[in-house]
Amino acid sequence: ALKAGIVGLPNVGKSTLFNAITQAGAEAANYPFCTIDPNVGVVEVPDERLVKLTELVQPKKVVPTAFEFVDIAGLVRGASKGEGLGNKFLAHIREVDAIVHVVRCFEDENVTHVDGKVNPLSDIETINLELILADLESIEKRIDRARKNLKGGEKKIVQEVELLERIKEALYKDKPARSLELSEEEQLIVRDLHLLTLKPVLYAANVGEDEVADADNNPFVQQVREFAASENAEVVPISAKMEAEIAELEGEDKAMFLEELGLQESGLNRLIKVAYKQLGLYTYFTAGVQEVRAWTIHRGTKAPGAAGVIHTDFERGFIRAEVVAYADLLAAGSMNGAKERGQLRLEGKEYLVQDGDVMHFRFNV
Ligand code: GDP
Numbered sequence: 001a002l003k004a005g006i007v008g009l010p011n012v013g014k015s016t017l018f019n020a021i022t023q024a025g026a027e028a029a030n031y032p033f034c035t036i037d038p039n040v041g042v043v044e045v046p047d048e049r050l051v052k053l054t055e056l057v058q059p060k061k062v063v064p065t066a067f068e069f070v071d072i073a074g075l076v077r078g079a080s081k082g083e084g085l086g087n088k089f090l091a092h093i094r095e096v097d098a099i100v101h102v103v104r105c106f107e108d109e110n111v112t113h114v115d116g117k118v119n120p121l122s123d124i125e126t127i128n129l130e131l132i133l134a135d136l137e138s139i140e141k142r143i144d145r146a147r148k149n150l151k152g153g154e155k156k157i158v159q160e161v162e163l164l165e166r167i168k169e170a171l172y173k174d175k176p177a178r179s180l181e182l183s184e185e186e187q188l189i190v191r192d193l194h195l196l197t198l199k200p201v202l203y204a205a206n207v208g209e210d211e212v213a214d215a216d217n218n219p220f221v222q223q224v225r226e227f228a229a230s231e232n233a234e235v236v237p238i239s240a241k242m243e244a245e246i247a248e249l250e251g252e253d254k255a256m257f258l259e260e261l262g263l264q265e266s267g268l269n270r271l272i273k274v275a276y277k278q279l280g281l282y283t284y285f286t287a288g289v290q291e292v293r294a295w296t297i298h299r300g301t302k303a304p305g306a307a308g309v310i311h312t313d314f315e316r317g318f319i320r321a322e323v324v325a326y327a328d329l330l331a332a333g334s335m336n337g338a339k340e341r342g343q344l345r346l347e348g349k350e351y352l353v354q355d356g357d358v359m360h361f362r363f364n365v
Contacts, residue, residue, distance in 0.1 A: 001034045001042070002296065003068040004202075004275050005096035007089075009123050010073075010114055012104040013206040013240035018071040020240065023247035024268055031066045041069045045276055046269045047283060049326050049356060050294050056330065057287050065283060065294040067272055070096055090134050094194045098279055099201045100271065101127060101233075102240070105220035106208040120205070120220045121227055128176060131196040136171050138193050139164055160189055171197070179231045200278045201233040204240075204271060212239045213262040234274050238267035282355040285326065286310070287335075303351040307361045317364035321347045326356035 008014045021041035028034040028042045044064040054062050072092045093099065103120040104113065115122065143164045149157050163186055167177050176197030182190070190198070205221045215221050215237030228235045246266045249257055258266060280299045284306055285292065295309050303323075308315030323345045324338045332338035353359070 001031065001066050001068050002098075002279060002281065003040075003070055003096045004098040004100050005070045005072045005093050006100045006102060006204075007072050007093065007127060008102035009104075009126060011111060012102050012123065013106075014071065014073055014102045016240035016244055017102060017204065017206070017238070018069065020243035020247040020268060021069050023244065024266075026064075026066060030063070034066055034068055039071045041071070042066050043069065043268070043272055045272055045283070045294070045296070046265070047294055049283075050285070050292065052330055053285060053287050053292050053326070053358070056334070057289065057292050059287070059289055059292040061291045063291060063293040065296045067276065067296075069100070072096075090130070090196065093131070093196050093199075096199065098275055099196075099199050100204050100275065101201055102204045102206055103220075103224060105205045105218055105224065105237075106211070106239070108208070118220065120224050124203070124224070124227065125174075128197070129174070132171050132174060132176065135177060135193075135195045135197050136168065138195065139168050139171065142193060143168065163189055167195070176201075176231055178233075181232065200275075201228075201231075202271070202275055202278060203228050203233055203235045205235055205237045206240050207237055209239050209242045212237070212242055212267065234278055236267065236271045236274050238271060243268050282353065284353055284355075284357045284359050286360065287329075287358050288360075297353060299355075301353050302349065303347055303353055303359075303361075304349055306353045306359065307363065310361070313365060314361050314363050318349065319362040319364060320349075321351065321362070322360040323347050323351070323353075324358050325354065326358055329358050 006014050006018055018041060021043055024043065025041045026044045028036045031042055034042045043066065045067050047064060050062065050064055070092065072089055101124065103123050104118055105120055107118055143161060146157055146161045146164065150161060167180065170177060170180055177195050178198050178200065203224050205215065205224045207215045207218050207221060211218050221237050225235050243266060246254060246257060282297050282299050283294050284297060285294055297306050297309060303321045304315045304318040307318050307321070324343050328343040329335070329338050332341055332343060338344050
């Protein structure tokens, strides 16, 4: 499953948010590919389409797709120099697909701020600096190594060094690698470096409970938004404390509580959705009477790869896929209806799976 790591300075609300996630979360036991670990919370990805498909197909079982949040507490100033448990935490960040950076935007005299006052931009800078320093170390090592191979003047290595130098320059200017908007080819060149500042970042702006409905009027949130725009990051205002309360409610109670707050959905749901989108993820569905289920793939996955998410045998023995777009299926009202309208397609190995495809795979065992 895909993982987002929760980071942030001490006392900004990370544990509170993480507890809300675990409380609201799904049983990892239902998702055999998810980690069972106290620092990992498994959540289901909310998807309206799954609800509609369930109404249409009336299956025995419904399985949403899942997402993991990892609590990476303990990142402090000096981590890249080994302060605190510094390097260990940086290593954990290397393993995640995205970073959820919690920043404190709430005022509360009873909650001490490590630097004495609420200042989200300075907090962000502190954490980002540690990530930038860690990346500089990786980049410099790599440049040294590549330079040694440079004598042959091989075009590929020249290109690599150029790219590394470009990233290094950005890092020296306190800019994360993701601010460079690297091409897919460039991303591939540096992939095995697992750069921390290349990972997608989502700032969870933790506001006070009384501010959630109108969070964008909070000047701290505005500052964070402005900053995030400059480095290709997203912002989700959230009240960690409120999320912890929401997570304890279910069904109708939850809906009523959210309505009273003037919210369409919980901040946690928004957080999951934004993270999912930011990671370039698509959802496809399988829809049978036994089970309607959502599956996660990366944008650009071909049909056999999508089949492989269900089972490696499906990928190995892939013959073809029957595909209908979610919107077409819904409009037609049934699989047969879609077939009559000519909207049920047969697709082969080269088919690029689209977000919302409803698929059935044919394969050899
Ligand atoms: P962490 O060190 O980042 O994990 O921070 P915690 O989640 O432990 O939170 C630190 C303190 O801030 C706790 O006392 C929380 O109750 C409090 N806190 C977290 N979120 C909010 C919030 O939205 N409003 C207020 N007033 N307090 C909060």
